[in-house]
Amino acid sequence: MAPPKTRRPGFSRRAQYGLFIGYVVAVGGVILAVLLLVVAIIDPTGFRALRGAALDVTTPISSAGRGVVRFFTDSGDTISHYFFAASQNEGLTQQLAAAERELIEARAIRYENQRLKRLLKLSDEFTDEVTTARIVSSSLDSSRRLATIAAGSSDGVRVGQPVRAPEGLIGRIVETGVFAARVLLLTDGASNVPVRSVRNGIPAMATGRGDGTLDIKPLEVGENPFRKGDIFVTSGTGGIFGPNIPAAIVVRVTREETLARPLANPARADFAIVQGIYMPSADAPLETGVAPPSDSLQVLPPPPPPAGVQATKVQAANVEGAHTQAAPGR
Amino acid sequence: MSRIAFNSAAVRRKHLRREYVPVVSTILACLLSLLPIIVSSPVIPDFGFLMLIAWRLLRPEMWAPALALPLGLFNDLVGGHPIGQSMAIWTSLFIIFDIMDSRVLFRDYWMDWLIAAFAITGYVFADWFIGTLMGNSAGFPVMLPQLGASILAFPIVARFVLALDRWRLAR
Numbered sequence: 001m002a003p004p005k006t007r008r009p010g011f012s013r014r015a016q017y018g019l020f021i022g023y024v025v026a027v028g029g030v031i032l033a034v035l036l037l038v039v040a041i042i043d044p045t046g047f048r049a050l051r052g053a054a055l056d057v058t059t060p061i062s063s064a065g066r067g068v069v070r071f072f073t074d075s076g077d078t079i080s081h082y083f084f085a086a087s088q089n090e091g092l093t094q095q096l097a098a099a100e101r102e103l104i105e106a107r108a109i110r111y112e113n114q115r116l117k118r119l120l121k122l123s124d125e126f127t128d129e130v131t132t133a134r135i136v137s138s139s140l141d142s143s144r145r146l147a148t149i150a151a152g153s154s155d156g157v158r159v160g161q162p163v164r165a166p167e168g169l170i171g172r173i174v175e176t177g178v179f180a181a182r183v184l185l186l187t188d189g190a191s192n193v194p195v196r197s198v199r200n201g202i203p204a205m206a207t208g209r210g211d212g213t214l215d216i217k218p219l220e221v222g223e224n225p226f227r228k229g230d231i232f233v234t235s236g237t238g239g240i241f242g243p244n245i246p247a248a249i250v251v252r253v254t255r256e257e258t259l260a261r262p263l264a265n266p267a268r269a270d271f272a273i274v275q276g277i278y279m280p281s282a283d284a285p286l287e288t289g290v291a292p293p294s295d296s297l298q299v300l301p302p303p304p305p306p307a308g309v310q311a312t313k314v315q316a317a318n319v320e321g322a323h324t325q326a327a328p329g330r
Numbered sequence: 331m332s333r334i335a336f337n338s339a340a341v342r343r344k345h346l347r348r349e350y351v352p353v354v355s356t357i358l359a360c361l362l363s364l365l366p367i368i369v370s371s372p373v374i375p376d377f378g379f380l381m382l383i384a385w386r387l388l389r390p391e392m393w394a395p396a397l398a399l400p401l402g403l404f405n406d407l408v409g410g411h412p413i414g415q416s417m418a419i420w421t422s423l424f425i426i427f428d429i430m431d432s433r434v435l436f437r438d439y440w441m442d443w444l445i446a447a448f449a450i451t452g453y454v455f456a457d458w459f460i461g462t463l464m465g466n467s468a469g470f471p472v473m474l475p476q477l478g479a480s481i482l483a484f485p486i487v488a489r490f491v492l493a494l495d496r497w498r499l500a501r
Contacts, residue, residue, distance in 0.1 A: 023425070026395035030421045033402070036414030041463050047413050054407035058364050066366035138368040139410050141376035143461035143473055146410055147368060175410075182410060187370055189461070189468030210468025212370030267368040 044174070045159065052177035056152065059180035062137035063150050073267070130274040131155040135170075135266050138185070143210060145188035149272050152177045156274075160240060163272045168246035168263035169193065169234060170272055183272070186247065186262045187212050195232040195247050200225065203235055206248055206260065214248050216258040226250055226258045242278035351498040352392060355491070356381045356401055363409045372473060375480035376453070377487065378405045382420060383449050384484070384491040387442045390431050395424035412460060419456050423449055443484060450480045 009015045039046050081088065133151030151157050153176045163170045163183050171191060175182040184191055187208040195216070196203045202225050204218045216232065218225055230250040236243030248260035266272075360378030367374075382401065386393060402417035409416075430445070437445070454477045458470055 022394040022396055026399070026421050026425055029396055029399040030418055030425070033399070033414040033417035033421065037412060037418055037460065038414075040412035040414060041460070044412070044464060051407065051413070055410075058361075058408055061361070061364045062366040064366075069366050135368060137364060137366045139372075140363050140365065140367065140369060140374040141372060141379075141457075141476065142409060142411055143372055143458045143466060143468065144410075144464075145370070145372075148410075185370075189466035189472075190464065207467060210371065210466065210472040265370075267370070 048175070051175055052152070055148065055175065055177035055180045055182060059136055059148055059150055059177070062148060063134065066134065066136050128276045130157060130161060130276055132271050132273050133157075135183075135269060135272050136180075138266065144190070145185040145208065145210060146174070147171070147183045147185055147266050149181050149183055149274070150179070151274065152179045152181050154178050157181045158277075160277050162241045162245070162275050162278070164245055164275060165264040165266070165269035165272055167265075167269065168248075169241065170262075170264050170266050170269065172240065173274065181274075185266060187214060193241055193247060194235045194237040196235040197226060198231045198233055199227075202226075203237065204232065204258075206232060209259075212261065213251070214260045214262060216248065216250065216260050218258075224253060224255060224258060226253055228253055231263070232260065236278060239279050240277055242275065348498055351494055352385045352389070353397075353401070355494055356385065357404060359487075360401070360405045360408050363405075372476045373479055375476060375483045376405075376409070377483075378409075379416070379420070379450075379453055380446075380480065380484055380487040381491065383423070383446050384488045386424065386427055387437070387445065388488070388491055388495060390427070393424070395421055395428060398424045411457070412464065415457065415460055419453055423452070442488065446484045446488075447481045450484065451477060454480065 009019055131151045133149045133155070136148050136150050138147040139145060147170070149157075149163065157173055157176050159173050159176060161173045163172060169186055171183045171185040171188070173181050174184045185208070186193060186206070187210065189208050189210040191208040193206045194203065195206045202218060202220070204216050204226075207215045207217065209215050216226060228250050231246065232248045232250075234241040234243060234245045234247050246263045248262050250258055250260045252259040356378060359381035362377045378401075382398070398420035399417050402415075402420040403413070405411070405416040405420075406413050427445075434441075454473050455470070458466075458468075458473045461468075
């Protein structure tokens with residue numbers, strides 16, 4: 001049907017103006033919202049205070065219900081365990097025997113490892129634990145995979161810190177409130193984590209696919225070097241994520257791509273451990289400007305911005321007359 | 331002869347119910363995204379959005395298009411979307427619905443579902459597109475389960491909204 005020529009609601013001037021102003025506000029609002037969106041895309045950390053406050057207000061609601069949901073998830077497991085007890089027992093006994101053999105080997109290797117490290121005068125770079133918190137909810141309807149934990153800036157949580165469970169890596173902090181923080185999960189499409197295979201040490205990049213799986217891309221070209229069941233740990237390359245945090249296990253391998261799933265399931269993890277940002281070169285001494293000795297697997301990132309004074313000193317030592325060429329802050 | 335109300339308090343209460351049930355029910359539906367469930371892929375529909383379009387399709391004259399702005403801001407803050415996403419999509423959708431209402435002679439249940447299906451598809455696509463602008467590399471097929479679930483959930487939400495509307499306007 002052709003639309004009517006006028007949209008006048010009647011003869012009342014007041015009603016006519018009201019309708020008109022309503023549309024003006026709506027169109028202006030859409031323009032404003034698009035501008036806000038552009039700001040959010042350019043600077044995802046913008047409106048931090050507002051978003052943090054919303055996070056703080058809403059997290060207690062999710063926290064309260066979490067126990068109930070856990071009860072039902074766990075009781076489902078308990079029932080299925082009851083039915084498959086015999087076959088599971090058999091399988092577990094075999095696994096236990098295999099695990100005990102490997103444990104003895106691992107102890108021997110650990111001892112040897114310590115001895116070699118002492119010879120090389122390497123110390124373990126230890127990333128400190130910031131806090132431990134419960135995971136209370138996750139994004140349900142959005143294309144992003146974000147979870148909420150019940151710890152915020154009052155517990156020392158800062159944007160960028162890695163979050164792990166005892167089983168493995170969960171993600172990293174992208175947004176903080178005072179009592180709550182949002183975690184970008186490993187499976188989010190914007191999450192990239194440098195990992196390496198435990199079996200052969202081949203480095204790779206684990207990228208989320210948004211549907212609960214990860215895409216493992218080897219850094220070197222050629223035949224796909226990974227097999228089903230390969231376990232990946234973080235390599236520590238590039239900082240942020242410390243080395244040797246269990247990350248993913250390969251579930252499917254094709255010629256082009258390697259599909260993995262994260263080892264830690266945020267839905268099952270009791271607690272999330274927030275760790276300090278891993279900064280290998282900031283912790284290392286920088287007195288002579290010579291790169292500190294490191295093992296061949298670890299590639300050092302460029303010096304991070306916070307160490308501005310040290311970086312300038314090193315550059316001044318290397319380049320004649322270089323001054324105030326500090327790296328731009330993030 | 332039955333009377334509509336016996337005293338001024340009852341009149342006030344019924345007025346509040348008539349005025350605010352749609353907005354409050356939409357806000358509560360937005361709050362459903364706080365459910366303490368952790369899912370690894372987007373499968374659960376955005377109930378706030380479904381509630382919004384169900385009310386809008388049922389009562390076209392009730393809401394001015396600008397009302398979608400504050401509701402969208404609330405949904406963005408609660409759902410963890412980038413601020414402005416729901417504000418922009420919801421309000422422009424309301425304007426599109428107004429244009430559509432001036433052209434379409436009649437709507438029935440199936441037409442409503444079809445219109446809602448288009449609106450949901452647009453919404454899910456826009457959500458995914460804004461996500462890609464913000465660095466999400468996941469492809470659109472990831473969103474298909476949520477798209478299907480949302481379209482199938484719309485009749486249920488519409489039925490619920492209809493029941494609420496009857497209660498709202500009941501004497």
